[in-house]
Amino acid sequence: MPFIIDAHQDLAYNALTFGRDYLLSASEIRQLEKDTPTPQRTGHSLLGWADYQRAQIAVIFGTLFLAPRRYQAGSWESQVFSEPAEARKLYEKQLTYYRRLSDEHPDKFRLIYNQADLRQVLEPWEKNPAVLPSANSPETEPQETVTHPVGIVLLMEGAEGIQAPEEMEEWWDLGVRIAGPVWAGTRFCGGTIEPGDFYREGYALLEVMGSRGYTLDISHMNEASALQALDRYNGPVFASHANARALLKDVEGERHLTDTVIRRLIERDGVMGVIPFNRFLRPSWSNSDDRQLVTLHTLAAHIDHICQLAGDARHAGLGTDFDGGFGWPAVPYEINTIADLQKLSSILSEYGYPDDDIRDILSGNWRRHLERTLPET
Numbered sequence: 001m002p003f004i005i006d007a008h009q010d011l012a013y014n015a016l017t018f019g020r021d022y023l024l025s026a027s028e029i030r031q032l033e034k035d036t037p038t039p040q041r042t043g044h045s046l047l048g049w050a051d052y053q054r055a056q057i058a059v060i061f062g063t064l065f066l067a068p069r070r071y072q073a074g075s076w077e078s079q080v081f082s083e084p085a086e087a088r089k090l091y092e093k094q095l096t097y098y099r100r101l102s103d104e105h106p107d108k109f110r111l112i113y114n115q116a117d118l119r120q121v122l123e124p125w126e127k128n129p130a131v132l133p134s135a136n137s138p139e140t141e142p143q144e145t146v147t148h149p150v151g152i153v154l155l156m157e158g159a160e161g162i163q164a165p166e167e168m169e170e171w172w173d174l175g176v177r178i179a180g181p182v183w184a185g186t187r188f189c190g191g192t193i194e195p196g197d198f199y200r201e202g203y204a205l206l207e208v209m210g211s212r213g214y215t216l217d218i219s220h221m222n223e224a225s226a227l228q229a230l231d232r233y234n235g236p237v238f239a240s241h242a243n244a245r246a247l248l249k250d251v252e253g254e255r256h257l258t259d260t261v262i263r264r265l266i267e268r269d270g271v272m273g274v275i276p277f278n279r280f281l282r283p284s285w286s287n288s289d290d291r292q293l294v295t296l297h298t299l300a301a302h303i304d305h306i307c308q309l310a311g312d313a314r315h316a317g318l319g320t321d322f323d324g325g326f327g328w329p330a331v332p333y334e335i336n337t338i339a340d341l342q343k344l345s346s347i348l349s350e351y352g353y354p355d356d357d358i359r360d361i362l363s364g365n366w367r368r369h370l371e372r373t374l375p376e377t
């Protein structure tokens with residue numbers, strides 16, 4: 001069972017908004033939230049540390065994510081901002097959340113800042129898979145428990161807290177290694193909710209990011225801003241979480257990548273993480289629909305589409321965005337928690353992908369990217 005690298009998870013946002021404790025398992029989180037409004041607001045949790053172990057999740061890209069106040073979903077949503085100064089304070093809180101997770105529970109989570117950290121996190125996963133007794137039948141066949149720390153690479157999603165482009169230098173020093181300038185639409189560039197091009201300040205931001213070695217995440221850009229960014233940015237690029245627009249009939253908006261953008265990304269040796277969120281796989285989907293309408297085959301079709309455009313399996317990956325604004329039941333039929341992601345292997349193998357390609361899709365492509373882009377120390 002190959003380990004997995006998941007390029008997009010909003011752990012800090014969820015922990016600070018809903019009080020989710022990711023040291024617990026998804027089923028424990030669900031139990032605690034049973035009589036609360038949280039499942040209505042964001043769905044049932046799909047992950048927790050035990051589920052990472054069962055899923056063989058070795059590394060995640062953990063986001064610093066905030067929503068502009070004009071998109072606040074309700075008064076309960078705390079991670080929203082009106083001004084960059086307010087956003088900065090919230091980003092700092094989210095950064096503190098990840099640091100505490102890593103400092104206080106080094107057996108469970110480790111922040112990854114550089115190549116040495118990456119090697120240290122991956123080594124035990126390469127030697128032995130994690131083994132945890134099944135959540136459903138803990139009594140049967142007592143097995144030896146093997147667990148490994150999960151690595152976290154910090155990803156700033158939206159750059160909303162940035163007042164001046166030079167601040168990206170400080171965030172690099174604080175440990176952020178990946179950033180996207182937009183979520184809804186910012187003064188840097190148009191996004192998937194608010195259209196627009198790249199603006200002067202956006203280009204200045206790209207310049208600072210490139211000089212420090214950031215990976216540019218083009219998720220949440222629209223087609224125009226993504227193409228402009230790909231033209232201009234001289235550093236590494238990828239899309240941490242987006243699906244293929246060509247497969248989404250009648251989809252509105254620009255949240256998903258056109259084949260033109262995907263091809264450009266591939267030319268730059270970028271990787272694209274697909275999202276197992278039902279509305280991003282079948283736009284008309286609602287939680288009252290039959291869950292069998294969207295399966296891991298539907299997700300695999302997006303992976304296959306990227307691989308067909310590339311002519312190889314070196315540019316597709318996973319960016320689940322799990323617990324990021326949706327949860328169970330809004331995920332493919334086979335998924336109860338993130339542990340079920342491993343079922344994707346057999347589906348890709350039905351598509352004809354050999355084991356090496358499957359390993360690349362589950363983790364190898366993101367790994368190669370990290371090995372190419374993280375600083376040595």
Ligand SMILES: [Zn+2]
Pocket residue numbers: 157219220241321
């Ligand atoms: Zn997002």
